[in-house]
Amino acid sequence: AGVLFGVSDVALKALTGLAGSGLIGVIASPWLPVAAAASVLAFLASARGFQQGEAVPVIASTSTAANLTCIVGGILVFGDALAAGILLGVQLAAFALVAAAALVTPSGHGRPVAA
Numbered sequence: 001a002g003v004l005f006g007v008s009d010v011a012l013k014a015l016t017g018l019a020g021s022g023l024i025g026v027i028a029s030p031w032l033p034v035a036a037a038a039s040v041l042a043f044l045a046s047a048r049g050f051q052q053g054e055a056v057p058v059i060a061s062t063s064t065a066a067n068l069t070c071i072v073g074g075i076l077v078f079g080d081a082l083a084a085g086i087l088l089g090v091q092l093a094a095f096a097l098v099a100a101a102a103l104v105t106p107s108g109h110g111r112p113v114a115a
Contacts, residue, residue, distance in 0.1 A: 001042050001043075001045035001046035001048075001049055001062045001065070002042075002061060002062040002063065002064065002065025002066040002067075002068075002069065003065050003066070003069050004038045004039075004041050004042030004045055005038075005039075005042040005046075005062065005065075005066040005069070006065065006066040006067070006068065006069020006070045006073060007034065007038040007042075007069060007073070008034075008035055008038035008039045008042055009066070009069075009070050009073070010069070010070060010073035010074065010077055011031045011032075011034040011035035011038060012031075012035050013074070013078065014029070014031040014077070014078075015029060015031050015032060015035060018031070046058075046062060049061075049062065056105055056106070057105050057106075060101075060102040060105040061102055063102070064098065064099055064102035067095075067098075068095075068099070071095070
């Protein structure tokens with residue numbers, strides 16, 4: 001779900017760049033079906049995740065995957081730049097800590113013991 005939300009966000013960024021070319025440019029863009037399909041599939045996958053798992057880990061995993069996909073998509077698709085020098089190391093370390101925190105997020109309250 002998170003990766004699909006990220007793909008949807010990258011496609012929407014591309015569509016906003018095309019907004020200057022008018023409505024026809026946006027409608028004719030290959031990014032429009034990508035954004036629509038990714039949004040619908042992300043919603044369905046997210047709903048399924050909430051049915052199968054605990055809310056806190058699902059939210060943490062989904063948001064981390066979405067953020068990672070947006071960052072990588074921005075760099076690969078649009079050529080967005082990261083900071084230079086020591087700030088690059090700080091940015092990467094901070095993101096790694098956030099990703100690690102999402103992986104070790106507890107699953108919520110304990111389950112009741114069956115009697």
